[in-house]
Amino acid sequence: MSISRRKMLALAGGGVVLAAGAGGTGFALTRTPHRALAPWAEAGAHDDPRLSALSFAILAPNPHNRQPWQAELVGTDTVRVFRDPALNLPHTDPLDRQLTIGMGCFLETFVIAASGSGHGVEMALFPQGEATGAPVAELRLLPDAARADPLGDAILDRRSCKEPFEDRPVASAQRSALGEFATILDDPALVARLRELTLAAFEVEVTTPRTYGESVDLMRFGRREIEANPDGIDLGGPMLEGMMLTGVLTREKQRDPSSIAFREGLAIYREMLPATPAYAVIVSKGNTRAEQIEAGRRYLRLNLATTRLGLALHPVSQPLQEYPEMATHYAEAHRLLATEGETVQMLARLGHGPKTPPTPRWPLDARLRQG
Numbered sequence: 001m002s003i004s005r006r007k008m009l010a011l012a013g014g015g016v017v018l019a020a021g022a023g024g025t026g027f028a029l030t031r032t033p034h035r036a037l038a039p040w041a042e043a044g045a046h047d048d049p050r051l052s053a054l055s056f057a058i059l060a061p062n063p064h065n066r067q068p069w070q071a072e073l074v075g076t077d078t079v080r081v082f083r084d085p086a087l088n089l090p091h092t093d094p095l096d097r098q099l100t101i102g103m104g105c106f107l108e109t110f111v112i113a114a115s116g117s118g119h120g121v122e123m124a125l126f127p128q129g130e131a132t133g134a135p136v137a138e139l140r141l142l143p144d145a146a147r148a149d150p151l152g153d154a155i156l157d158r159r160s161c162k163e164p165f166e167d168r169p170v171a172s173a174q175r176s177a178l179g180e181f182a183t184i185l186d187d188p189a190l191v192a193r194l195r196e197l198t199l200a201a202f203e204v205e206v207t208t209p210r211t212y213g214e215s216v217d218l219m220r221f222g223r224r225e226i227e228a229n230p231d232g233i234d235l236g237g238p239m240l241e242g243m244m245l246t247g248v249l250t251r252e253k254q255r256d257p258s259s260i261a262f263r264e265g266l267a268i269y270r271e272m273l274p275a276t277p278a279y280a281v282i283v284s285k286g287n288t289r290a291e292q293i294e295a296g297r298r299y300l301r302l303n304l305a306t307t308r309l310g311l312a313l314h315p316v317s318q319p320l321q322e323y324p325e326m327a328t329h330y331a332e333a334h335r336l337l338a339t340e341g342e343t344v345q346m347l348a349r350l351g352h353g354p355k356t357p358p359t360p361r362w363p364l365d366a367r368l369r370q371g
Contacts, residue, residue, distance in 0.1 A: 031238045033223045036230035036360035040156060049117050049141055050079050055364050056113035056155050061303060062102030063317065064089055064218055067231050067362055069106045070369045072135075079139045081107065082369070085132050087231075091214040092205065095322050097292055101345060103136050104296020105303075110139060112149045112304070120145030130289050137293075154307040159358065161312035164275030165351030174309050175278070181302035182280040184350065191278065193336065198347070199273045201318035201329040206266060207257070208325045216254045220360075230360035273316070273349070280306075280313065282346040283338050295345035302348075312353030320344055 039058060046052040054071050062068065068087040072080040083096075083103050093099055111121045120142035128134040175184040185191065206212045218232030222241045226234045235249070243249035243261075253259035282298055284291040299315075306313045319326070319333040337344045 031223050031236060031241050033226040033230070033234070033236055033360055035227045036234075037358055039361040039363055040358045042363075043156065044113075044116075048073075049114065049119055050077070051364065052117065053110045053114040053119070053141075054079065054367075056152075057106050057110040058361055058364055058367055059155060059158070059358075060102070060105040060109040060300060061158070061160055061315070062105060063093060063098040064215065064233065065231050065359055066099065066102070066218075067367065068099055069103060070367055072369050074138070077141045079110075079141075080135045081110075081137045081139065082133070082135050089214060091211045091323065092317075092321055097287070097322065097345075098317055098320075100136075100289055100292040101296035101299065104293040104298075105300040106296075107137055107139070107293065108297035108300040109155060111297075112152045112300075113155065114141060115146040115149040116152045118144050118146060118148075125290055125293060151301060151304040151308065154304040158303050158307045159312075159356045160303075161314050161353040161356050162272065163312070163314075163353050163356065164272045165277060165312060165349065165353045167275070168277065168352060170278045170311065170350055170352075174311060177309060178280065178302060178305055178350075181298050181305060182282050182346070182348075184278060184280055186278040190336065191276065194279050194347075195274045195276055197319050197329060197332055197336070198276075198316040198349075199270065201321075201326060201333075202269050202273065202316075203266070204325055204329065205318045205321070208323075211321075211323065211325070213255065216251060219251065219254065221249070221251060226360050230362050234360050276349040276351060278350040280346070280348045280350045281337050281344060283342050283344050285342060287343040287345075291343070292345060299346045299348075306350065310352075312349075312351055314349040314353075316347050316349055320347060 039055070043055045043059060044052050046055055050073060058067065058069070066087040066089065068083045070082040070084050072082070074080050083099060088096060089099065107123065111123070114121050122140040122142055124138045126134065126136065127138050170184070170186060175186065178184050185194070215233060220226040220229055220232050220234050222244055223236055226236050240249060249261050253261040254265070256262055280302060282295050284295055303313050319329040322330065333344055333347065337347070
């Protein structure tokens with residue numbers, strides 16, 4: 001998690017920056033969760049092409065960084081992919097729609113990565129039906145059946161940029177290139193309305209105790225927590241850990257709307273969400289599981305394409321969430337972005353943003369299951 005506005009929180013906390021620096025450079029050097037970031041450096045280091053493709057697939061974007069995928073090697077050429085229901089988000093994603101989209105991102109990353117070694121992928125979705133616990137897909141590798149997808153070069157650089165974007169438009173040529181994957185919106189009036197909508201929806205999520213509590217429960221405070229559970233929402237680095245040491249930033253204070261930590265967290269989004277020159281939208285005709293998977297595959301390609309173009313992308317999922325307190329904003333998002341019967345599957349901020357670090361990941365071994 002970046003700290004551009006967190007510096008202000010440090011000042012508000014009364015000298016937290018100095019407290020964090022009390023141990024000098026040594027403190028800063030020990031705050032990086034190297035083990036949790038290792039999967040980014042280790043991707044592709046496998047002889048079995050299935051494991052190689054999976055080692056890239058585990059880097060895919062997914063809701064709350066839950067990394068809900070599990071993979072089982074079958075025979076010599078097949079991978080069976082599951083979604084772990086123990087990693088559900090019952091409050092912010094009660095219908096498992098967003099998690100299913102995340103599985104689509106995983107599957108598409110696998111396909112793209114496999115193409116790098118010349119393998120095509122024969123994909124069967126929900127081969128045993130859609131019951132909880134049944135496989136989401138079976139993937140069979142076909143040797144010498146594909147050319148390397150150029151988007152594969154962007155997998156290791158792909159990010160979700162949760163920062164204010166620069167006040168400059170997305171170029172026409174860039175919008176055209178991305179139109180293959182999503183509808184790109186930059187009409188000033190519509191962009192202004194979507195800025196208001198995404199901020200209002202975010203405020204609903206953080207002021208609804210059970211939905212915000214779901215996020216707080218998944219926050220990982222500092223290097224030790226991040227390395228013990230390299231999923232969820234990572235809060236790390238010397239600045240934030242200094243705030244933790246002085247008691248400004250704690251799990252309890254994150255839950256308390258009157259605390260400095262909560263108020264500054266809200267202020268970060270009030271600065272970030274309006275700083276958006278354009279949006280990318282993915283809409284499906286219906287809302288089947290297969291359409292949700294397809295939306296995830298398209299979003300993954302969009303994310304890789306924006307990376308190659310030097311642009312930043314940040315999903316803003318709140319107005320698309322299906323729980324009662326969000327119903328008004330959900331309806332408004334569909335009124336603005338879809339026609340009758342369609343489902344808005346993804347809405348993302350698009351623009352020019354700073355380079356951000358990778359997010360922690362469980363190692364591949366932790367996501368393999370025995371048949």
